Every structure is written in C-alpha cells, then in structure tokens.
Amino acid sequence: MEIAIAAAVILAAVVGFFAWLHYWTKQVVTSQLETLARLPCRSCGATFGIEASQKACAEYVEYCIQRRKERPDLRINFAPRWDIRCPKCGARARFNFESGQLVADAA
Ligand SMILES: [Zn+2]
Numbered sequence: 280m281e282i283a284i285a286a287a288v289i290l291a292a293v294v295g296f297f298a299w300l301h302y303w304t305k306q307v308v309t310s311q312l313e314t315l316a317r318l319p320c321r322s323c324g325a326t327f328g329i330e331a332s333q334k335a336c337a338e339y340v341e342y343c344i345q346r347r348k349e350r351p352d353l354r355i356n357f358a359p360r361w362d363i364r365c366p367k368c369g370a371r372a373r374f375n376f377e378s379g380q381l382v383a384d385a386a
Contacts, residue, residue, distance in 0.1 A: 311376040312336060315363065318381060322370035327363055335363035335374065 315332040319325065339361045346355055359377040364370070373382040 308336065311379070314379045315361065315374045315376070318374070320365040320368060320370055321372060321381065323365060323368040325365060325367040327372075328366055331363055331366045332361075332374075335361035336376075338362065 312329060312332045315335070316327055316329040318327055320327060339357075343355075343357050346357075359375055360382055361374045361376055363372050363374055365372065374380075375382050
C-alpha cells in the first residue's frame with residue numbers, strides 16, 4: 280500500500296514536471312517570438328511582425344531536426360539564431376533568441 284502511494288506521488292511529480300517544462304518552454308518561445316516581432320528591420324525600419332518571426336523559428340527547428348537526422352552520432356550545438364527575412368523589403372537579418380538582439384553578421 281505504501282509503495283502504491285509512493286509510486287503515485289512520484290508519478291504525479293514526474294507528470295507535473297513535464298507539464299511545467301512544456302508550459303515554461305512555450306512561454307519562453309512566445310516571449311522570444313514577440314521580442315523579434317517588435318524589432319525593426321535595419322534596412323527599412325518596419326517591424327518584422329509575428330508571422331515572419333514564427334516562420335523564422337519554424338525554419339530553425341526544421342533545420343535542427345534535419346541536421347540531427349543527418350548526423351545522429353553527433354551532438355551538435357546549434358547557434359541560437361533565427362534567420363529572418365523582412366516581410367516588407369526582403370532584407371535578411373539574424374536574431375539571437377538568447378540575447379533578444381539582432382546579430383550584426385547578417386548573411
Ligand atoms: Zn525591411
């Protein structure tokens with residue numbers, strides 16, 4: 280009986296942890312997306328907007344998944360940068376989602 284209770288407590292803790300982790304990750308990504316969406320393009324001054332930001336984030340995730348598939352034997356440290364294209368003028372920019380800043384070396 281005690282073992283069953285202990286198991287239930289551990290299970291609840293594990294489920295709670297993953298629920299929290301999921302929620303926390305979502306919060307962080309949402310705030311990064313909002314930060315990027317509000318930043319002005321360096322070429323034309325227009326803000327990037329949420330749509331272009333979400334696209335940049337999705338492409339980054341896709342890129343990481345592809346690279347991992349190609350080399351599952353490697354542990355790759357991906358640069359924390361999303362490549363974004365200005366929806367207004369088409370200029371490319373890089374967003375460091377850890378610092379919340381645009382990176383200078385846009386290529
Ligand atoms: Zn622009």
